Amino acid sequence: MEFKISKGFFKELKKFIKGKNKKELEVLLNDMHHADIAEILEKLSFKSAIYLFKVLDSEKTAEILLELDEDLREKILNRLSPKEIAEELDELETNDAADIIAELSSLKKDQVISELQDEEHAKDIVDLLRYPENTAGGLMHKELVKVNENWNVFICIKQMRIQAENISRVHSIYVVDDEDMLLGRLSLKDLLTTSSKTPISEVYIKKLNSVIVDTEDVEVARIMQKYDLEAIPVTDEMGRLVGRITIDDIVDVIKDEATEDYQLAAGISQDVEADDSILELTKARLPWLVLALLGGFVSVKVLGLFGGAMTNHGNLFFFTPLIAAMAGNVGVQSSAIIVQGLANDTLSGSLFNRLIKEVSLSLLNGVILATILFLGSHFLLNVEIIIGIIVTIALISVIIIASLIGTFVPILLDKFGIDPALATGPFITTSNDICGILIYFTIARLILGF
Amino acid sequence: MEFKISKGFFKELKKFIKGKNKKELEVLLNDMHHADIAEILEKLSFKSAIYLFKVLDSEKTAEILLELDEDLREKILNRLSPKEIAEELDELETNDAADIIAELSSLKKDQVISELQDEEHAKDIVDLLRYPENTAGGLMHKELVKVNENWNVFICIKQMRIQAENISRVHSIYVVDDEDMLLGRLSLKDLLTTSSKTPISEVYIKKLNSVIVDTEDVEVARIMQKYDLEAIPVTDEMGRLVGRITIDDIVDVIKDEATEDYQLAAGISQDVEADDSILELTKARLPWLVLALLGGFVSVKVLGLFGGAMTNHGNLFFFTPLIAAMAGNVGVQSSAIIVQGLANDTLSGSLFNRLIKEVSLSLLNGVILATILFLGSHFLLNVEIIIGIIVTIALISVIIIASLIGTFVPILLDKFGIDPALATGPFITTSNDICGILIYFTIARLILGF
CATH class of the missing domain: 1.10.357.20 (SLC41 divalent cation transporters, integral membrane domain)
Known part of the structure; x- marks a missing residue:
């Protein structure tokens, strides 16, 4: 059920872009997955791509930005004002937003940050910018569900509903103490099968793999694969929970690692693609x-x-x-x-x-x-x-x-x-x-x- | 917080094995992750490894079997009776059990299948054996949570609790009609944030990526990466839900694909490792x-x-x-x-x-x-x-x-x-x-x- 760009579709799309028929474009692209729209943008001329990008609403374009090829993303970001970029970033998860900010010039970076609307979100993004790209800190995002050991299952579920609003994938629920020290985890499955009065301290699992912010990305990948984890919590040097890494970020690390070895074996010393300059x-x-x-x-x-x-x-x-x-x-x-x-x-x-x-x-x-x-x-x-x-x-x-x-x-x-x-x-x-x-x-x- | 095998630990372990101190061995290994125990078994002599394997209980050894190097697994399976193997398989998810059965000789295969205790589980495993290894059918497992479009959130959660008992990771909840035709999905997050009287038909998401049983594994990997999916449902040719593929199975496909290209570039025509014969x-x-x-x-x-x-x-x-x-x-x-x-x-x-x-x-x-x-x-x-x-x-x-x-x-x-x-x-x-x-x-x- 993957979307394939047909010639007919493409012809229609170009016609609408030429005629500046915003309504028809919205109808045509409304139901489409952002990864598919990104693919379409890459096949259009830059002029058409930027027009289409501006027609779509920012909830969609933010995700599209992430999927785009680095070169095209840079070109599009150059055409957006700091305020427009900030609007895109407000829609994204913290680590995705931080990755895009990291690609900006340092002047534009500061302008964009000052335009971010959600203050909590902005603080999280700025925090993430401190970590080198190839460490656990650089991979993690701030979005996660955490509960206090002193709550019971009922309060916990109530709190989780609030926290889960901003999170695309819940995975595990982390248990912390009042100092934010990571104690263990609650599995969603356990929560679904436990009575609501049980105190959290009785149901949570104390054994838990975690990594420290400065763990190397390939090491994080190795640990997650070895223990077959879909998410791993990240703590600071003192053991306080600061973020979470999910398996989809690790898939990229694994792929990049394999690509690098392959390229070195072929005598290519940088990460290049056939379509680079x-x-x-x-x-x-x-x-x-x-x-x-x-x-x-x-x-x-x-x-x-x-x-x-x-x-x-x-x-x-x-x-x-x-x-x-x-x-x-x-x-x-x-x-x-x-x-x-x-x-x-x-x-x-x-x-x-x-x-x-x-x-x-x-x-x-x-x-x-x-x-x-x-x-x-x-x-x-x-x-x-x-x-x-x-x-x-x-x-x-x-x-x-x-x-x-x-x-x-x-x-x-x-x-x-x-x-x-x-x-x-x-x-x-x-x-x-x-x-x-x-x-x-x-x-x-x-x-x-x- | 990864376990590292220390020299001291290893010395103690060997002493216990030599002295056949079952109790002490159980205490020593009880809290350990199966991936770590698999690593330890690979470092022991085969005699010690098989002794240790038989000391551990089958819930643990089943998972250990999966983590072992193919050669050692084969050697251990050769030393187990069909009944013993069937006991291991009863503990595993369907596709893992099917993968292990596929490695057995055809005579032993039939003996093992006839010894499986849980009839539903056995039927699912036998079903999975029909699919070629490198297709969606070969990758999928039968464990998934599905709900009927005619239920409401309350019944749905009740049913899910029952179904989730046997599933290590819930991910999405699939919605089917009375004929088992796949209609869409419910996200756990939506379920956490919806009132319990709402009918399922009102909350489920109709847009859903799925693959057919005979889709090639690399194609499944491509689709899951493109749309950033952590699980994808698998249907038969008629659209009936028959299984589910999760991202951890796909990580292996991605790695194998990269390895294969690397080996071909180096002039090695089969999947070999440095430690092969x-x-x-x-x-x-x-x-x-x-x-x-x-x-x-x-x-x-x-x-x-x-x-x-x-x-x-x-x-x-x-x-x-x-x-x-x-x-x-x-x-x-x-x-x-x-x-x-x-x-x-x-x-x-x-x-x-x-x-x-x-x-x-x-x-x-x-x-x-x-x-x-x-x-x-x-x-x-x-x-x-x-x-x-x-x-x-x-x-x-x-x-x-x-x-x-x-x-x-x-x-x-x-x-x-x-x-x-x-x-x-x-x-x-x-x-x-x-x-x-x-x-x-x-x-x-x-x-x-x-």
Whole structure:
């Protein structure tokens, strides 16, 4: 039952925008989900999008703003006055409002804050602005339902009705003392199945996972996944309840984390999308390419060392790309498996056992691949037997060394507190290229004696 | 407030296991979260793990089973009788129970099902076994709260109390007619803030996202994320409510999807972990390596075509790994960005615009890198100016071609319904290696005329 933008719908929409038929536009879009309207805005020209945005009422546009692509949101916010932006923010939950404010210039930020109507809400938003984006404080919102341990179920439900008015999802009800110290939680289910005179102190669950404001976002994600939580309360350093993080915010953290590893493995150093500007894409891609190019210089130098072999054993040079590519591929495979193991915390056993395993694994792969290479060099490529023997030995050696580099570089980086995903992609391919070529020609020199 | 296994704790635990002190073990583990106990079991020897597992009561062990690594779960299930397994499953939600049954041999499966005590529960589990794993039917569970449109809020709350007993998380309350056709939902919040005599038909929300049993899991994930849903009802083809999917099941789908792309980009063809057996790891890694090796054969052949240049322009061959590596790196970057764009549905604009953009982008990168290469070849590598000019021109051409291949191969695969992530990793590096070398030597031949 997802909405799909049909051509007919789009044609009608454009007609209404052109004719400035506000009424018809309202009817057309009234029942539509804000995520769908955001999708429509992104498909329109900016002029049409801003017109449509201003036609819709602020309850809807606030949610739409959240769904929009960052670039389009920035453009639209630039066209709104501080007062108009404040009206949008008044409709949003605190953390969503804080996220949008954080995107504004510091001058506009202050103007917008001073225009916020609901004072409590404004205070909460300003509080949230203090926390770094990638911490529990940056993820949490202030909206939550909390009850005092001294109430009974009846008063509790009455209070909850008031508090719940402003909250889209209740999840758990947190229990605090008079000092706002977090004591435990009440589950909605328990509340539905308990008589109304029971005191809260008798029904609440004392065991409760919580995080502190400065816990890292990925750590919050890990804890929520491990304990299968849909919401987690956030306390300050003293244990006072200050906010709550819900699973939908964590889904983004999990996705971003996976995306980042993927991009690093592909040699892209910033969070970019296909539709970003050429300049942004270049900034994200060029650094790794420069690194790879400098690695390439080293490989030219290394090959130059063995240039003397060209007169009598020129065929050797035809195999350098093959050997380098295999080294790179094996290295990337090994490092990807380790990076995932580190990320999911599933690496067990000692380093020595891992060494034994990686060597056995690459010996197995190496022997199979080397057999194919030996047969291929003889029957398909028609090179001399001795060259076939050299590339075969070189391939096995290169595969073992490359897989060891691929395995231990990420482990080492992780030990030093550096993101091991940095070791995948261009870094590992380039260093393995060089090692591969060096090993190959060293073996050739030992056998052929040039 | 996450539990960390301390050395002291572990020592005590082992002592109790050795001494078979059941009482002390129960005290030690009684308050512990099942996810923590699962972690502990994975760190023990299998003998100790199975002893501990049998000491704990089945309410706890059922949840522990779910958290365990697949291998250890399989080993433990092998040691339990069908009756014992059925006791575990009676404690679990339907879809979790179905997932575990699906892992059993078909003989044991039937024995376990016949031992299930709660008949309703058993029927629901058997129903769920019919659905393929990667569909809405395979993800959903049968536990949900549903109310009839003809009830009022008072009856509704009474009924909900009964239904909620067996459900860990209520989320929404679904409204159905006498035929079980899904009509809409009641939010808990609305229920908390509505007077008890109001008829349900007046308060329920008619607009509701739902999916059909055979909707693909990634599609369910996309819809739930787009509309920011924490639960989505599942209907059969006729619109009757048959189950519900919650966000925690979707988190796994999102993670698996990201992992799969990452592994494909690294040339690993199956879902493997660092701790899998050598045979499994080889099966996942070898196919791509064989492909890369065959690609390597082609590169040897291509280089052979230009072997004549070796006598007078041997230096050219020193640059082949550099050119091949740059082609591979650029290709992987381009394809990764496109694969992500396709996955997140953020690719907009026509193919022609994308072509223009990709060419501009690679021209910009290419010119910068070529400048570095030209200067480097002269000052660092000391090759003749003419060789420097050739590699510089080749690098720009190779970068453009490689980025076009990297961009359009995934788009093409996607058009034919093939997973575009297949095009990243070894596939793109190998084909770009070959193209790069071919372009490089063709340019060299044109300029030097060998």
